[in-house]
Amino acid sequence: MILDNENGLLLMRHDxxxxxxxxxxxxxxxIFSYFGRGAYQTHSGDLSIEKDEFFIFNPEIDHKQLSVTQxxxxxxxxxxxxxxxxxxxxxxxxxxxxxxxxxxxxQVRQWVSFIRDFLxxxxxSGSISGQFFLDNSLTQLSILMLQFGxxxxxxxxxxxxxxxxxxxxxxxxxESYNEDWTLDQMAMVARMNKYQFAHMFKSExxxxxxxxxxxxxxxxSQYSLLNTHESILSIALQHGFKSVSSYNQLFKKVYRKxxxxxxxxxxxxx
Numbered sequence: 001m002i003l004d005n006e007n008g009l010l011l012m013r014h015d016x017x018x019x020x021x022x023x024x025x026x027x028x029x030x031i032f033s034y035f036g037r038g039a040y041q042t043h044s045g046d047l048s049i050e051k052d053e054f055f056i057f058n059p060e061i062d063h064k065q066l067s068v069t070q071x072x073x074x075x076x077x078x079x080x081x082x083x084x085x086x087x088x089x090x091x092x093x094x095x096x097x098x099x100x101x102x103x104x105x106x107q108v109r110q111w112v113s114f115i116r117d118f119l120x121x122x123x124x125s126g127s128i129s130g131q132f133f134l135d136n137s138l139t140q141l142s143i144l145m146l147q148f149g150x151x152x153x154x155x156x157x158x159x160x161x162x163x164x165x166x167x168x169x170x171x172x173x174x175e176s177y178n179e180d181w182t183l184d185q186m187a188m189v190a191r192m193n194k195y196q197f198a199h200m201f202k203s204e205x206x207x208x209x210x211x212x213x214x215x216x217x218x219x220x221s222q223y224s225l226l227n228t229h230e231s232i233l234s235i236a237l238q239h240g241f242k243s244v245s246s247y248n249q250l251f252k253k254v255y256r257k258x259x260x261x262x263x264x265x266x267x268x269x270x
Contacts, residue, residue: 003134027076029057036069049102056098087140096153098255104206105148155223162204165190178240185254
């Protein structure tokens, strides 16, 4: 099924999953995996998502689908709609650059589940009710993307409610993210052995504990990058990175840009 209008497009289908052509769209594109692993290629590296995870392509990013499990679910949103949502939500950066990482959030999954269930019951293609449903769905997703899609508009990792043991660790990491942490120390806070802890953490959040910590450090550093003239080395060290090299490497993985390029692209405020 495909529903589309001037603000975007919603696609859900179970056939034609072998698409392997390069695409570059003028819109934001959220891809969600409801059943299992999906793989995509960009000119700067491959991306994959597992069950219940999503990622967001920014406009004008060349990409190609390599594989998808059982169902293709994606939503395209025009920048003008996301800009309007950002302005109404009081977000200063009206056209954010989303981090090109896979992520898991329960509220995004709940939204996708509702959309899938509704579309499986109602035939909306070409109808007035279908357009009304699409308009409201795109607005809802714009809000969810801005709240829970990691990107340049954030100074922290999106909030998520987890099991109590994991919440204890997240609180501790947020309070001392610029300090050294080992997996053993995190597991001790969670009162679990490190193997059980690592498995539960990845299941809840879609990333490993250390990856989450590094990404949290990166997002916390973005405010300094975009609002001060501090050196990149100073910002990296202040936020827990051991070297500017490791900071650069993570930035290139997440945004396909160095911190300096990210600063210029998103506009250092005077």
